[in-house]
Structures are given as structure tokens and as C-alpha cells.
Amino acid sequence: MELGGIVAYIVALAITAGIYAIFCLGLNIQWGYTGLFNIGIAGFFCIGAYASAMITTPKPTGIYAQYVHQLFGLNLPFVFGLLGAALICGIIAFLIGIPTLRLGEDYLAISTLGIAETFRLIFNNEKWLANGARGLMGIPQPLQGLVDPRHYNYIYLIIVVFIMIIVYLLIERAVRSPWGRVLRAIREDEVSAAMSGKDIFNFKMQSFVFGAMIMGLGGALYAHATRAISPEVFTPLYGTFIIWVMLMAGGSGNNKGAILGAYVIWGIWIGTKFMTDLLPFTLKARAPYIRFLLIGILLEVILLYRPQGLLGEEKKVSKLIE
């Protein structure tokens, strides 16, 4: 494979890893800082992607409308897709949070799982919403015309990294504030935090919504990267589980860890592909399952032997303390 091809491959990897990094940052707010066990990430992934897709594509008309059904199509620019995705995810997180955030950790987890599954079922079955199982195609990419399509990915990589850095700075700012300290207190010992008079529910809700909005952003970026989405993309494996492994590997409670974890685990994931390419032909069909088995085992190893991940939790919490 020539150098150009290798570079292009790496760029594509970096884009995917960067998008996952954004998911990890979102999850880190919910879990790393507030202790919310959200195993329905795939739900926000799904909604963010679809929202951005439908905001940035036109509603099908004429003959086309017989084949592609969309609830709405606003044909707005990319930026609106991103913002819309974040906003819609935030609203949905708010609505979901009202009944579920008062529940214990286990119950919250089951609820988030159920919601993600329910959304996937709805998107899969209700054709009028977003074309059902066939999904949506032709999702536009920002700044498309600028370069040769072969080199477009460089631009998208820059966009993804740029957004990732902004999200990172935003979150860093937020967690170093008094707001962030309350979140940590809630995670450490909810009972004491409640007794010191803080309205736990509100803080949890803010964290949940904030995290969800960032996940929505990630979903939107994903949609525009792949240009076509369908419900089967947002599985518990690719849309939830792998993100958890990434965050635990990198270090929950640490934003740098979130980003690092995404890149490392995605790198391992791609690495396993090369390993399984060496497998005899008969096993090749099972390669993705072998690879995921390894990722699953990796998570268990992390939980048993290094639950703090590569970077561990951040020590400095406040700018004021030195």
C-alpha cells in the first residue's frame, strides 16, 4: 500500500477515534464526574445522528418521496445540524431524566438501556420518521467543494479535532467551577452531598443533559462522516459498550483520559483487525466477534487490575487550590 493510501487510512481512523473521543467526553461528565451509569449511549448517538441528518437534508419530494420518508427535512447548513443534534438530545435527556434520575444506580442503568433499545426499535420500525430500516443517505458534508473528494477527509479530521478541543475546554472549565465540585461530591457520597443542602436531582439532571448534548454532537459528526446512517449502526456494541471500554481504559474522571482512551481502544480495535486478517479463511467470518471478545476481556481486565484506567482520575479540582 502506497504512502498516500496509508495516510488516508490513518486519517479515517483518526476521525472515527475523534468522534468516539467526543462521546467519551460526554460520558465522562455523566459517569466520571457525577457517577451516573448510562448504558444507553447508543440512544443519544442514534438521535444525534438522525437529528443532524434530517436538519441538513431536504425533505424528499416528488418521486423520491415514495422511496425515502423523513419526518422533516430542513436543508440547513452543517452547523445547524450540529447544534440541532445537541439541542434535541439535551431535551430528550431532560425528559428521560425526570422519571429516571431519582432512581438508584442500577435502576438508572436499566432505564437508559431500555430507552436506547426503544429508540432503536422506533427508528427501525416507523418508516415515516426516518425511513425505517433503510436509513438515510446522502448526508451532506461541510466545506465539500473546497478540495478534491479524495482529500476531503483531511478537512473533516480538522473539523472533528477542532470540535473535540472546544468540547474539551468547555468541560474542563465546567468541572473546575463550583458546579463541578458539587458533581464530584455527589459521586463520592450522595448522602452527605444531599445533607449539605444541595439539590442533588438538579445537579444530576444538568450533568445528564450536558453529557447527552455532547453525545448528540458526536452522533451528528458521525452522520456527516459516514454520509449514510441506519438503525443497525447504533447497536449496544458499537454505540455503547465500546465507549465504556474506552473511558474506563483511558481513565474515568479525567478528560484527557477520555480522549486518550478513545484513541487507544480504537487503535487496539483496528489492530485486532490486522490480527484476524491472519486467520485461516474458515474463521474469517467470525473475525468481528473474536475482536469484540478481546475487547470484552480487556474491559474485565481493566476493571480487575486497573479500574482507574491509564491516566487515573484528575487530582486538581479547582483553580483556587494549589
Add this chain to the structure above:
Amino acid sequence: MTILKTEGITAGYTKVDILHEVNIRLKSGEIVSVIGPNGAGKSTLLKTIFGILKPREGNVTLKNEDITGLKPDRIARKGISYVPQVDNIFPSMTIQENLEMGAFIRNDDYSQRLDEIYDLFPILKERRKQKAGQLSGGQRQMVAMGRALMVDPRVLLLDEPSAGLSPILVSDIFEKIIEINETGVSIIIVEQNAREALKMANHGYVLAMGKNVLDDKGDALLTNEEVGRLYLGG
């Protein structure tokens, strides 16, 4: 003859120690009362003896055997029984089943022992098919003690048996404790109700802030002025 003693026990649940070099001695057939203010570490002491908590320093000796740090199920098999202050019954199980659980480590026929316990606490016999969680405070305390007695222990550790009980029940319970002691069971009783605890004690220990403050014969402590002022409510 000493049946149980602790020497230099330093222990705590986290990095902070609650007990500091505590020494207690229980002579065979006697009742020892441990009194002191709230937070003095009295419950912690019992938990350390029973192996629920491992001491950082010091040892616990049963007869001549070092039992420091052994797990509760091993300590139970050595003839020590422990009645916690709260959560001391199996609420969804019947009285009879609670007592059966008390006999868990026994491999022999314990029906005679069961009858003895029912003789000691006749009310329990009447209600033996009732769920323990539905009982009143005093009855629960009886179930809790009955459970602990099913193994025929040599040593009984009681953590505030009078807690939450009305005065009549308190004297009932203390009468039972004396009755139990008269069958040959050596008892360490930790109590907030210092006066009653010292009345029946052969020997008493005063614990404050996790340390030994004072110890003497039970009646000597009862008439001790300082003890009277600080712990006996005048």
C-alpha cells in the same frame, strides 16, 4: 480464670482508629459490662472480638488461644456468640427459622436446645411460626438472643440489648441475661444504660474516646462518684 481477653486493641473502620490500646478481661462465668458515652467505641470493641473488624494492633485471646483477626464464622465455631445492636434478626424468616439459623454450625440434633431456648423465652414458643420482622422490639431482642444461644456458647457478646426498649422490658431483658449467665455463659455486655449494666456486672470497664478510662468491680463502679456523675445520670 480468664476465658476471654483483649490486649492493646487498636482498631478502626477506616484510616481513623476508634479504639486505642483497649484491654478487657472476662473471667469464666462472669458478666463484664462495658459502659461509656456514645461513640466511645464500645460496639467497635465487640465487633473486633468477633472478627467483623480486624484490629490494627493487639490481640484477642480465648482461653489460651489467639483468635485475633479470625473471621466471624470461625469465631462462632469456637463457642463465642454475638448479638448486634441493630439488624439482629432475619426479618422475613419465622422465629423458629431464626433459631434454626442460630444452630447453623451445629451438626447434631439440637431439638433439646431449642426447647431450652423456648423455656427461657416462652412468648417465642407461642409465636414461633410468625415472621420475626413483625415482632415488637422486645420480642425481637429475645429472638436475637435466642439465635445466639442456640450454639450453647461459652461466651456471649451483647451490644446494647436494652436499646429502644421500654423500662419494663429493659428489666425483663436484664433478668433474662442474668438467667443466661447462671447457666454458665460468660457475658460481655456493652450498654448505654450504665446503671443496670453495672448492677449485674461482676466487673465493669469504662471506655471513653476509644480508651480504657477506669475498671473495677461492678458494685464499686456503681458507688464511684465520678462514674455516678458522668455516666449514671446522678
Add this chain to the structure above:
Amino acid sequence: MIELIVYGIVLGSIISLGAIGLTLIYGIVRFANFSHGDLMSAGAYVALFMVTGVLSWIGVPATTFGPLSFGWRMVIAFPVSMLAVAGVAILFDQILYRKLRQKGSGVVIFAMSSLGAAFILRMIILILWGADSLFYKPGLMRPALQLPMGIKIRPDQILILFVVFILIGLLHLFLQNTKMGKAMRATADNMELALVSGINTEKIIIWTWGIGGAMAAAGGILYGIDVQLHPYMGWNFLIPLFAATILGTIGNMYGALVGGLVIGVAQQVSTAFLMPTYKPAVAFIIMILILLFRPKGIFGENSK
């Protein structure tokens, strides 16, 4: 509608088997076992391996019993699979959760670990059997019996109800009358007091995983007999299992039985107005409603 209710009871009884195991496990180890659904899958697939593999190699005949869709092979495979999955569940506990217990990990870490275990089990199944749907005995015609009152039920399904009834009955007798069973109930009631009473709580935990795993396997096999096997079958049961457990009050075995039946019937009846693929969503909505309005479940006053 009667048909739906009848089938709902059949499905519900299978859910009950899983929910009972889940609730027993929760009562003792105090965390939500996300691998429970995949333990059901594991049971189904181990039985498949026996029925189409081992037992055919050693020459056990493949004939079926009368109107039922299975024969001697399944009769042997069923308990063997239950035992095997009991072993798998215990293995996961000893390798993963026990170490986490020793470290004093939080509830969420346990749950996360069980989630990982779920994926590991599923990937193993996918590696060994691929992603297609499979059957214990492909190509069988299995007509339904016509019973009075317009009830239509297949012979297999009658047997499923019978098997579930027996298994639950045995479990009940075990918990009420044996020393180990009582010790399990005691540990679920008050673990520290059980320790104080000399009960070896680690042993109880092992028994609990064993029983939970065995019941899950049974449920998985029965589902495989009734419908089909596919690698996601257990995962798709997870939400109904949790719904049934929560509805019946966590830790309460009889509640799990009732909860399973309710969820099963509700799911089937919902197919009268919704597409069948929405069944998990129906279970989920019921669960959310319970959590909102009666979070302790229908038998609840035992707090966690």
C-alpha cells in the same frame, strides 16, 4: 385474544424462570446482573450442542416423543445444560465478581463487569455458531392443539408450563425445607447476621449463582424449543427480565414469578395493537411505570 393470553402465559413462564434467578442473585450479591439474559442464551446453545452434536455422536436416537418436538436427546441435554451454565455463572463469579468483592468495589463496577460478561458470552456464541437463527429440530411441523374455550396451544407449550411449574416447585421446596435453602434466605435477609451465625456467605454466593444460572439455562432452552435460537435471544430478554423482577419486588422469588407472567401476557396482548418487535419496549414502559408509581414492586415493603 385468548390465544394471546395463553401464549403470554407460556412466554411469561419462561420470563419467570429468568426473573427468579435474577432476583435471587440480586438479593444476595446486591447488584443487577446484566449477563443474565446471555446466561439464558448460553443454556439454549449448550443444549443445542448436546442435541445436535455430542448426543448424536454417541448415538442417542433423534426420535421425538409423540406430539412433542423433542426426544431423549433433549431430556439428557436439558439437565446437563443447566449444570453447565450453573458452572459458567459460578466461574464468572469466582474470576470476576469475587475479586471485586474483595476490593470493595462499588455497585456500578459490578454491574459493568456483568455487562462485560454478557458481551463475552454472546461473542463466544457468535464465534461458535454464527449469527443465524438455529433450531433444535429444524423443519418440524408443530400444529397447535385445540382445547376447550377456544384455547389453542402447542403440545410443546403445555410441556413448557409443566417444566416451569416443576422447577419453581423444586426451588420452593429447596428454599423452604433444606438447610442450604434456609441459609440462602437468611443471607438475602441480613448478610452480616448470616456471617455472624457462622454461615459461609461465599459458599451461599456460589450456590446462588449456580441456581440462578441453572434456571436461566432452563428458560433459554425452553424458549429455543418454542421459538428458535439466535445469539441475541438472551439480550432481548434482559429488559423483560428486569421489568418482571422489579414488578415483583426485587429479592422476592414469588414476585418474580408473578412479574414474569404479567410481563409475558402484557407483551403478547400488546401485539394486538403494536408490531411484535416492540415487545421489549412494552416491558420497558411497564417497568418505568412501576418505578414511578410503586418502585418497591407489588410485594414491596422490604427495602434494599
